[in-house]
Structures are given as structure tokens and as C-alpha cells.
Amino acid sequence: MTRNVIIFVEHKAGHTRKVTFELATEARALADQIGGRALAVALGNGASTVAQALGKYPLDEIHISEDPDVDRFLLDPTVDYLEAVARSAGPSIVLVGNTMMGRDVAGRIAARLQAGLTSDVTGIRVEGARVECIAPKLGGNTITTCAFKEAPYGVVTIRPNAFAAASLETGAQVVQIAKPAGKSYALTIEAEVEEASDEMGLEEAPVVIAGGRGLGGPEPFDTLLKPLAQALGGTVGASRAAADAGWVPYSLQIGQTGKVVSPQLYLCAGISGAIQHKVGMQTAGTIVAINKDGSVPIGEFADLLVVGDAFKILPELTQLVQESKAAHA
Numbered sequence: 001m002t003r004n005v006i007i008f009v010e011h012k013a014g015h016t017r018k019v020t021f022e023l024a025t026e027a028r029a030l031a032d033q034i035g036g037r038a039l040a041v042a043l044g045n046g047a048s049t050v051a052q053a054l055g056k057y058p059l060d061e062i063h064i065s066e067d068p069d070v071d072r073f074l075l076d077p078t079v080d081y082l083e084a085v086a087r088s089a090g091p092s093i094v095l096v097g098n099t100m101m102g103r104d105v106a107g108r109i110a111a112r113l114q115a116g117l118t119s120d121v122t123g124i125r126v127e128g129a130r131v132e133c134i135a136p137k138l139g140g141n142t143i144t145t146c147a148f149k150e151a152p153y154g155v156v157t158i159r160p161n162a163f164a165a166a167s168l169e170t171g172a173q174v175v176q177i178a179k180p181a182g183k184s185y186a187l188t189i190e191a192e193v194e195e196a197s198d199e200m201g202l203e204e205a206p207v208v209i210a211g212g213r214g215l216g217g218p219e220p221f222d223t224l225l226k227p228l229a230q231a232l233g234g235t236v237g238a239s240r241a242a243a244d245a246g247w248v249p250y251s252l253q254i255g256q257t258g259k260v261v262s263p264q265l266y267l268c269a270g271i272s273g274a275i276q277h278k279v280g281m282q283t284a285g286t287i288v289a290i291n292k293d294g295s296v297p298i299g300e301f302a303d304l305l306v307v308g309d310a311f312k313i314l315p316e317l318t319q320l321v322q323e324s325k326a327a328h329a
């Protein structure tokens, strides 16, 4: 069965996440393998701005609507528009970022389309007409391969940072989506409360500098971790112990009950490496841990365990990185 590939574009007033470009690149590759078209759907205020940014990626069509209902109501209008594009495109694989919002959209659109759903996918393989999705489960202890049955639709959430984004201007056609008829919505968004967080999404950052209970309080997150994260072009994360203590917002928590990150470099200080933390960061490219105890569990799976006091090592490391950057500027 020939299927198209449709990506859902998550954005805020036209600013999108890096995972969108990873989705766009994978959509093209997948569409070429299964003989379909690669489409994107961007909705709400700023949809045309994000469509421009997506113009640098090899999509066939970008379907947009700036309908204010999308931003005024909870996800129902978003799913209505996405469903309308999917139904008019015909049999399709819908790719969504495995983010908070993406997971919400994916579940709803899968129910609407009566489609199968595979989540947190890190690889996609095409075997003849079969689309196989590879996803780590049980905290990464098992790697599963799930294939869609011969149903017209399938929904996949993609782990940020798992696929490469490669721009290639092709001048995708921008298509206005007609407003789905006969819909009315009850739940309006009254206010959006955002926890303070860095510009860069934790799940998408190429470098994560994380801190734990060993840092002893909230200040080192600002004074020690943030400068190093900035110097390395990354962002700050934390263990649950640090979030539970109220030192950082829960949005920075990494692990089983927090976020799953897969950066190129994960550097942590004052984190012991409990299994519940490990499952949120073990797929990082390089893991460096700073701990004053040389026998901590994180030493068993870190690429490098630096034994010493984080309060001495972090400022020196930051200075070295800053000096090296200045020398190569």
C-alpha cells in the first residue's frame, strides 16, 4: 500500500523545535522509500512563519491554517485540522515529535484515524511495504521493532535528537487548509503558565549539563552549571533529588519520571546514577560524571568519571572551555 508521510509541526508563534526539522528530513527519506509524498501540517498563530523555515527542507507540501481557534481552545481544533489533511491525503504515516504536546496529539490523532501508534521511536526501517519502527522500551533495556499492519494510517512519535536534520531547498508548496465544518469547542485556554526554562528544549539540546543532590542547593545550577552549559552551547538538567528539593523546576528533571535526553554530551555533577536517572540519559553520545566518590553507580556506565569536588572542577572546566573558544574565535 502506498502511503504518504505527514509531519505535525509543533511551534509557538512561528518558533519551532529542532525535532521539526528532524521529522521533515525523515519524512522525505521515508516517503521516497514507500513511494508517497512528504507533507507537513502547521497550525495556529505563526503557521506561515514556520512554513517559511520549513521551506529549506525537502517536503512536497506544507499545509497551514492560522485559525485563531487553534490557539484559543485545547487540542481539539489542532486534531481536527490534522485529521482533515490526513483524510484528504489518504493512507499515511503521521510523524510527531515525542514531546509533551506531541504525545498528546499523537494519541488523539491515532484514535481519530483508528491507527496504530508506536512511540519514542529512534529508527525507521522499510522492508518492502512494511514500515518498521525501532524503539527502546523498559528504560532502554529492550529494543523493540514494531511494524504497522496493512491499515491505511499509522502514527509514530519520534525521539528528539535520534534522527539527523538535513536542509535541502526544494520549495515545498504551501496549501491553506479549509476550516473543518460543523465543529464547536468548549474548553478554552485561559492562560499558559510556563516554568522558567532555557530557550533550548532539554530533550533537543546537543549538550546537557546536569546537577544533583551533591550540589547542595539551587545556586550552583545558576553559578556553576549554567555558565558551562552556555560555553558548550547546551542547557541545564537535573536529577529528581534536585527537583524534589525545589532547587530547579520539574521541567529540568531527567529520568524515568522526567525527560529522556539523548545529547551528544551529557555531563553531570553530584549525581550518583540511580537506575531511575540512568534510563533518562544512557543513550547520550558521551557521558562524563563528576563525583567525589569513585565508587558511584554512574561510574559503571559513564565514559569518563572524574573523581573530585564539583565545586572546584566545574569553574576550572568552564574557564578552560571559554579560553579555548576565545582562542579559536
Ligand SMILES: Cc1cc2nc3c(=O)[nH]c(=O)nc-3n(C[C@H](O)[C@H](O)[C@H](O)COP(=O)(O)OP(=O)(O)OC[C@H]3O[C@@H](n4cnc5c(N)ncnc54)[C@H](O)[C@@H]3O)c2cc1C
Pocket: 211, 212, 213, 214, 215, 238, 239, 240, 241, 242, 253, 254, 255, 256, 257, 258, 259, 269, 270, 271, 272, 273, 274, 275, 276, 277, 280, 290, 291, 292, 293, 296, 308, 309, 310, 311
Ligand atoms: C519511582 C521512582 C522514580 C524515580 N524517577 C527518577 C527520575 O526520573 N530521575 C532521577 O534522577 N531520579 C529518579 N528517582 C530517584 C532516584 O532513585 C535517586 O534517588 C535520585 O536519582 C538521586 O539523585 P542524585 O543522584 O542527585 O542524589 P544522590 O543519589 O544523593 O547522589 C548525590 C551524589 O553527589 C555526590 N556528591 C556530593 N557532594 C559532591 C561534590 N561536592 N562534588 C561531586 N560530587 C558530590 C555524592 O557522592 C553522590 O554520589 C526515582 C525514584 C523512584 C522510586
